[in-house]
Amino acid sequence: MEHRRRLRDLGIKIGRFETGNLNSITDIKGVKVGHKTIIEDLHNGNFVRTGVTAILPHSGNLFKEKVIGSSYVINGFGKTTGAIQIEELGVIESPIMLTNTLSVPAVTEGTIRYLLEQNDDIGMVTGTVNVVVGECNDGYLNDIRGMHVRPEHAIEAIMSASKDMAEGCVGAGTGMSCLGYKGGIGTSSRVTTVDGVNYTLGVLVLSNYGKKEDILMPESNKRLYMEPERSELPDGSIMIIIGTDAPFNERQLKRISKRAPFGLSRTGSSAAHGSGDIVISFSTAHRIKHYPSGARQSFSFFVEDGPVISNFFEMAVEAVEEAIWNSLCRATTIVGQNGHTKEQFPYHLFE
Template sequence: MSRVRLRDLGIKIGRFQTGNHNSITDISGVKVGHVTLSYNNEDGHAIRTGVTAILPHADSLFEEKVLGSSYVINGFGKTVGTIQLQELGVIESPIMLTNTLSVPAVLDGTIRYLLRQNPQIGDTTGTVNVIVGECNDGYLNDIRGMHVAPEHAIQAIQNAESGIVEEGCVGAGTGMSCLGYKGGIGTSSRVASFGDNLYTVGALVVSNFGEKKDLRIPGGDFSKGKESKEKMPDGSIMIVLATDAPLNERQLQRLAKRAAFGLSRTGSYASQGSGDIVIAFSTAHRIPHKLPPNQECNTFHLLREDGELISQLFEMAVDTVEEAIWNSICKATTTEGNKGKVKEEVPYEILMGLKGWNN
């Protein structure tokens, strides 16, 4: 029997409608690609890892950047590119996700991809700021083997598509664990009317945090039963939020902060060693790398912050993050990893306590 998403179980989160695919790709132009590495090598090591790429649009991101921001819920992480993102407020590369020790390889591959796409980088113009996020999949994956190569990053970008996004044990989520069960990639979206406009908020997560005892589901103590006696790393989560609402970089950071509430609803308390990082962007405006001659200013329209509209976006972000996390668990399958370690898929019956709780 194939695994299903949370809504297929009759469980809805929040009051807003989802987009057509209930996915981050419901924001027009956004694409997601995966490369999944799941095999055992000759030495018997289990490789359970991969790369996920999120493209804010399909054109040259270096030439046409998007406004973005990031927020650190807990800073036990090894991301690349977020310092410049916070300073300049623009994203000019695909957002890349992988395991902790594969950040350098993914950075290398993404730089090579962007250099091929943009011959002017480092020659007639400056260098490029690549964004890479990570989670530690070393419980199931032979992380010391560093099996992700630069070409896998390039393939993930080239694989990126709009529409339905693969979830669960794919891409960067292949070896991840969440709330005592198998975790991985999850996504969700919300759509709402703002006067004459219709805006969408979408989230994609790599879930890799928590134990069964942390599950915040009414109806029982889920820490009982088969649980590994080996101490798991504290874990982490990467959260990417996208919207087509016209927000500037400061407003996007405000949106990113709200992801913490969606995360906490599932059971996370951002433990000491948990790296919990949010990246947010808007597709409403594109920032040219170079302005035309005699033009010194970019002109944008932005959403006002003195009414309920911005609060509505915040609520949509919280709901998308929560549902994306549940989807990452719902779609993941039981996985045997390195040294015979196993993370089981979540039994759907324990999620039934969510029915009516969040509606």
């Protein structure tokens, strides 16, 4: 398979903040990402082009040691599970899972089984568990009606998680399309220093939206195509996962999440009527124990008086935009269901 370069390998730098060592959400200490990619040509003529992606905020027991989290809906034409409890309690207690729309139940089941194996108290001496699963519709390239993702695939994605994550046509991104080309999984990160301490903000996207005439080129902000393309695709969606090791509470994380649309719009998206554009964010700075030792718990968070949080807003915008471009740059041409094809993004258009 052709080795595809990332945006910065092409000489294009987005924004003013530096990236982490890997330019990835896994630059955040403890964060890992795993994929299960499912590609199969069936005897009945159907094509399986799908998968599962798992984001682990830390490698410990996420149910017993939750992270502070938030969610934000840009446009709500989506089937994400778990967001209601995130909004109510401000914590995330499962891996953040991504897959295709009709596979959300299977991935939810698999993730529950993984957490039940870790925690024999769930549903017995304590409550149940809130599993977070996001989705996009890969039915243009994938036999989505076949529901080929099974619960065990979710567990495989979780168990394969590592710091060295893949991008493009992998995991949940296998069958996704973006801006008229092949989309999928992309990531990017930004770093800053506050009071002598380095902090990282990282983004992972599952890109599946837009048409060629929507494309705004990075740096120049110019339209790439002017003539509308004929497309059989629905409006499409994007899942945006934002993580950081900076000490923010759930309300502050929501403020950061609200900046994701700025990065999304810089690529050309206007969040169409049928687009499910969802942001899930988390901070690894503090862990919330499922069984607290007392009636009180104390944490410290950044103040919101000064440039610190504004810098994180800007970092989020930059990282979202670059993660989307990395999802395009790293993806390769895929032929799928009903003979549909999505070509890889042509590098020469950056010249």
